[in-house]
Amino acid sequence: MNNSILVVVLASAVTYGTPLLYSALGELVAERSGVLNLGVEGMMLVGAVMGFWAVQTIPGPGPLVLILSVGVAAIAAGLMALIHAFLVITLRANQIVSGLALTIFAGAGGLSSYLGNDLNLADAPAKHAFGAFFPHGMQTLPVLGPIFFEQNALVFVAWVFVAGVAFYLARTRPGLNLKAVGESPAAADAMGINVTRYRYIHTVVGGAFAGIGGATFSLAITPQWVDGLTQGAGWIAIALVIFAFWRPALCLVGAYFFGAFAGLPFTLQARGVTIAPELFQALPYVMTILVLVTVSAAGARRRLGAPGALGTPYVREER
């Protein structure tokens, strides 16, 4: 029963959806402040490489090393986001250009590849990796076993993040202020909210989330460093935010939906299905393009609940 195709696909949806979930949640937080960051892919790769470096370098017991490594990944990607924040908030650079530049700079063939080479991370087996969080007995339970109990700790931490972000946005004052900054920065500014500070903090925190997303690859899914191992997951995460109408709970649903597509080629290959695997590998990206095209019209974006000031720098009343 646990080998039935449905169970396997659902299990891989959760596995492959998790990095998407972290990154999409981070992008959601940044976008809610009005900052669009197309550098997610780059930040994920920097997070992945630095997380893997940390797990190979830091001495100590496995669980502690893994937690620290996730922290290193988050900080590294957060620093990348800080560059974006400085460019688009302080210097008011075009957010799309800056975000693309960040992905080109940090992504495959860029900084992350350089770090991977320079730190000799490729082809080395991981010293520690996130394994199944629950005891073996539970993993063999029918259906729920593979889908939930075989999963690693990062999967469950992601749920905490979803709930936390949802609560932060809906129930707290900083969350209310954040939404105001993303919707109407002029209104927020007039009421004494520091628009610049809110945007900086949430852009950097969003980047840190993407770093954790990247580390999910290099510390859990495929515990190793391979150049460009996120394979465009960052782009899917950006599409996911729109797909989720900027709502954390829908991010969870969307991430697992896309995760199912992302895991499908491996699942099918493992079963000896010989239909061109490229076709299935392309599926998530086709979905991404479809979602982006459908909702990219400005009118549609407003209807779907995009933050009113998304993508626009805030300048206090110019003369």
Add this chain to the structure above:
Amino acid sequence: MPAVSLHGITKRFPGVVANDGVEFEAAEGEVHALLGENGAGKSTLSNILTGLYRPDEGTVELYGERVEFDSPRDALDAGICMVHQHFRLVPPFTVAENVILGDHRGEGGRFLVNPRHIERRVAELGERYRIAVDPRARVWQLSLGEQQRVEILKALYREAKILILDEPTAVLTPQEAESLFVTLRAMADEGRTVIFISHKLHEVTAVADRVTVLRGGKTVATVGTADATPQSLASLMVGREVDVATRVPREMTIGDAVLELEGVGATGDRGAEALHDVSLTVRSGEIVAVAGVAGNGQRELAETITGMRPTTTGRIVVGGKALKGGDSREAIHAGIAHVPEDRLHTGVAPSLSIASNTVLKSYRGTHIARGPMLRLGAIKERALHLISSYDVRTSGPNVPARQLSGGNLQKVVLGREFSGEPRVLIAASPTRGLDVSAIETVHRYIREGATGGMGIILISEDLDEILALADRIVVMYEGRIVGELDAETATKDAMGLLMAGVTEPVA
């Protein structure tokens, strides 16, 4: 001791001195008007008082104590609140959320929001000051008048001692304005200071205790309204004797119908019905004013007639020929000229030169173009002619349109539109934001256009302007024409009731 006193305030921006040694004092419990033309320095002064700008020189004192504000938050904490002309509200938020936004005193300092509690507090405040708004309503669902109430509730919630309102009546019917004045008076009677920025003279004399007049960044005078008349204030404001917009008798030769709307309907930007069954006839030589509170379909009406917005029902007939609609080139060819509401972005291409802008509608003509090639010499000549005949103050035809002042920009737009010898002119808020002398000029051109045989639709929220210019007045409310008045006998009260949608005679 005055509640607010500003001494020698100077603020420079690149190329301009916006405030030049301004002196200003307002007492506790006073409604104090700040009067001046555009560019006189009113906004700069209020932005200094609310912490948005820092003055280059001069001091700000509140209740005798010197203060320095680094940000709006400092000013808010000192008890100063401002109601901006363009509201600073978050449209998807509820009324209550908007009211508590950014508040960090007492309950506002808590991490968690308690919606029930704040909704109750906001409702209480609304009832006490008789400006009740449903605290759970989303702001985008509210009328502009209700949104203004939310802004005032924000100030009351924060216990502001000093309230600044920038042109608060621009979005209100005369009756709504009256009720705003009652609220402001009640706030002043509690010992608050209300600073009321305006350029509507009759309002200033009606509501304020004292008036400070600014001109060219300097304080001209502070006078008690008991000793002032609209005429005396206008002279202080402009620095010379001016006519306050009054009816000028005009030779009228009303001809045949040039524009007929028959049951026209149209959809607004949000997809809702913006015009419903609008029928209107404009004859040659006639000025028909469309009055109404902003957002009741006037913009959509102008856009529909000029072909910028398609009709959903009915038809538009110009000079006896029906238009397809939704095609601005067709409308231009039919002889419809348009002075749009947003003159900088719809009226001109702001980065193009004055010369290029003068031929935006005629560049296909043979005197301007030879095949695909433009005749630049002819274009320049035409621009020079327009600049001299409309007295546009600029250094030359190659200056980008965005560098012109509002008045000069409007002259360029009018010059271009009139040069096509149109049959119909749609003028939407043609004098909004202009100073008194530019308003005189624009009014003169509109009157001349009518005398020359154009049929003119004047869309305006300024009732004085309508009474001064129009021959007939129609009033729009929620996308419909709810009434028509003869300009000779119309009163503001009668217009105001129609603008509020009251069509039944009130006993």
